[in-house]
Amino acid sequence: MTPSARVQAAIDILDAVIDAARGQGASADRIAAEWFRARRFVGSKDRRAIRDLVWNAIRVCGDVPVNGRAAMLRLAKGDTTLTALFDGSTYGPALITADEPVAEGGIAPAWLVDQMAASGLDADEQAALLGRALxxxxxxxxxxxxxxxxxxxxxxxxxxxxxxxxxxxxxxxxxxxxxxxxxxxxxQDSGSQIACMALGVQPGEAVVDLCAGAGGKTLGLGAAMRNTGKLLACDIDRNRLSRLPDRAMRAGVLVETRLLNPGRELEALADWAGMADAVMIDAPCSGTGTWRRNPEARWRLDAKALARYHTMQANVLDIGAKLVRPGGRLTYVVCSLLDAEGAGRIDAFLNANREWSVALPGLPAGRPHAKGWRLTPFRDGTDGFFFATLVRRVN
Known part of the structure; x- marks a missing residue:
């Protein structure tokens, strides 16, 4: 492919990514993979170059662009080499006109930037959220x-x-x-590994991973338990949870999986009520701490979606707390750096549940934040996380 054809290919993919972001459709990764799958003639060097153009354009656009060309023009702003590739050649993008739209730059939509600033993230911390993940x-x-x-x-x-x-x-x-x-x-990102450490599981304990997904943290907990005690992994997502048994077999981790019905989780967990030594709650969240991997995710988030996450987070905290025995503990984790999803959720829980207190474990990275712990790409080189470990008082 010519360099100009690569730019046009990136614009085509960006059009699909933008449409998906507006309609809560497929991820950019999936869209790009399907685009290349339908064009097997595109060589590996071209694929890498096109992907770099797509993801670099996504990163420089703060809000959802009107279209892929506007996003690419934002990336080309000040880059004479890239601008020159808008040459009107065969398979290349049309010449640039003076009045066509150029996407706005920035870290994220303005309302979200305000939320990040209010959560103690300065300009350097915000910019690092859009770096390239290691x-x-x-x-x-x-x-x-x-x-x-x-x-x-x-x-x-x-x-x-x-x-x-x-x-x-x-x-x-x-x-x-x-x-x-x-x-x-x-x-597994090192931040996710450190979040698992915050629960401090020990061999022989009874442990629940309440929002296990495909089991990344579950496998880390199982290794720390040395395959002793009882380990239960739960989720309401059948597809994600179904991946865990094969992963556990490969890793040699002994774990029971249990699919939960939304709204009826406690019925399925009645045998664990007040019995768990430790509960991990990797709560659903906006994923602001993972923008390095999924930069288009910030285009999918709005205030209504954030409010829905707050409801889900309060719900899983309530469920998890009911599983913990007196003297036991739970760790609440979000891969978000917004206080509304992290520190605020913990404050609300503690205000409503006086029999719980905070424990701040010693960890090899991060720093205390409010009543929990924070890891950030800028300071720690990890994905962004907030987590807090809570202990239930012995009556």
Whole structure:
């Protein structure tokens, strides 16, 4: 493909991404993958170049652009090399006219920038949310130590702050390695690994991962438990939860999975009421801390969606609290840096549940924030997280 044709291809993909963002459709990753699948003639170098153009354009547009061309023109602003590729050539984008729309720049829609500022995120912290995500893995301590794994990998890997964490060069196809097939590691951001540490699970405990999804944190909890005690992974999403058994088998983690019906979760968990030593709540949230991976997600969020997340977060906190025995604990986690989803949820819970108190565990990265702990891309090189560990008083 010519450089101009690459630009037009990126514009075409951006049009689909923008339409999906407005209609809560497929992710940018999925849209791009389907676009390339339908055009198998596009070579690997062209694919990389087109993807870079798409994601760079998404990152520089604060609000939803009117179309893909407007987004690409924002990226081209001040870049004479890119601007020159709007040359009207065959398969390339049309010449630029003086009156056509150019997308607005910025970190996010204005209302969301205000929310981030109110949550203590300065300009540097906000900008880092749109950087390029690094690739971390967690050595599976049930099978291998971090040092042993590091020594045997085909690329150079650097230890992260997480005790079992390693960081690989961006773009490494780690899931194609035999070490992955053997269950020696999982792909997991170091921030997610540290959030698991906050629950402090021990061998022999009874532990519930309430919003387990596909089980990334579940597998980390199982490794910390050394396959002793009881580990239950739950979710209301059948498709996501169905991926966990195969992952657990590969990792050698013993875990029970349980599909929950929305609105009737406590009925399905009646046998665990007041019995759990520890509960992990990886709550549904806006995902502002994961924009490095999904920058178009900020175009999908509005005040109504945020309010819906608040309701879901309060609900899972209430459910999780009912599972914890006196003296037990729960860790509430969101991959969001908005106080309305993190610190505010914890304050509301504690005000309504006086038998609970906060425990601030010592962790290898991050810092205290309100009544919990915060990790950010700017300061910690991880995805953005807020989490808080709460302890139920013994009556």
């Amino acid at each position: 690739l971390d893995l967690r050595a599976n301590s049930l099978k291998i130590s971090r040092d042993e794994l590091r020594a045997g990998l085909p690329v150079q890997a650097e230890p992260t702050a997480a005790p079992d964490g390693l960081r690989l060069p961006v773009g490494t196809a780690a899931e194609s390695w035999p070490e992955f097939a053997e269950g020696l590691f999982e792909i």
